[in-house]
Amino acid sequence: xxRIYWGEVPPGIDPFDPENRLIxxxxxxxxxxxxxxxxxxxxxxxxxxxxFSYCNMGGDWGARLKMxxxxxxxxxxxxxxxxxxxxxxxxxxxxxxxxxxxxxxxxCREEMNRQLGNTVRVVAIGxxxxxxxxxxxxxxxxxxxxxxxxxxxxxxxxxxKAISVIGTGTIPIADPNALxxxxxxxxxxx
Numbered sequence: 001x002x003r004i005y006w007g008e009v010p011p012g013i014d015p016f017d018p019e020n021r022l023i024x025x026x027x028x029x030x031x032x033x034x035x036x037x038x039x040x041x042x043x044x045x046x047x048x049x050x051x052f053s054y055c056n057m058g059g060d061w062g063a064r065l066k067m068x069x070x071x072x073x074x075x076x077x078x079x080x081x082x083x084x085x086x087x088x089x090x091x092x093x094x095x096x097x098x099x100x101x102x103x104x105x106x107x108c109r110e111e112m113n114r115q116l117g118n119t120v121r122v123v124a125i126g127x128x129x130x131x132x133x134x135x136x137x138x139x140x141x142x143x144x145x146x147x148x149x150x151x152x153x154x155x156x157x158x159x160x161k162a163i164s165v166i167g168t169g170t171i172p173i174a175d176p177n178a179l180x181x182x183x184x185x186x187x188x189x190x
Contacts, residue, residue: 001043015047016157018078031063046149053149059141067167097161105139124162
């Protein structure tokens with residue numbers, strides 16, 4: 001994520017500029033058997049600090065992104081109106097989110113689950129993000145959130161209300177025995 005940021009975000013750019021990136025990355029053991037790992041981060045230029053920053057989170061969203069076939073996602077630009085990103089293993093699309101505008105992040109997730117199904121995982125912003133608050137949080141899954149850096153405001157500056165993902169694939173393991181040994185070592189030493 002840091003490499004993408006330093007390679008693609010021009011120096012001195014305002015955090016709310018369309019050229020700022022929101023970079024979502026999963027961890028190396030995310031969605032692999034035995035580690036219960038679902039760590040993921042969102043990175044970019046923070047409107048709170050005006051510097052590169054990141055939020056590290058858990059929950060099922062990161063695992064589902066990886067199970068949909070994606071290790072990372074980079075969002076840049078600005079939509080003309082409120083949109084959400086709908087990620088599936090075979091298709092990624094932007095959809096209108098006018099019907100979600102003004103809703104809190106948890107209400108947004110609940111509405112998207114009604115529309116897209118309960119197996120969809122959602123990360124969203126609420127009105128604070130829509131109004132470009134420099135301390136706005138992003139909320140994912142069942143109300144887990146992260147406010148580090150005010151990335152909810154960056155989402156709002158891009159007119160991005162939410163990202164929904166459904167992933168049902170498995171993560172291929174190059175050396176399953178080595179992974180199991182690493183798992184046993186971690187259990188015994190931590």
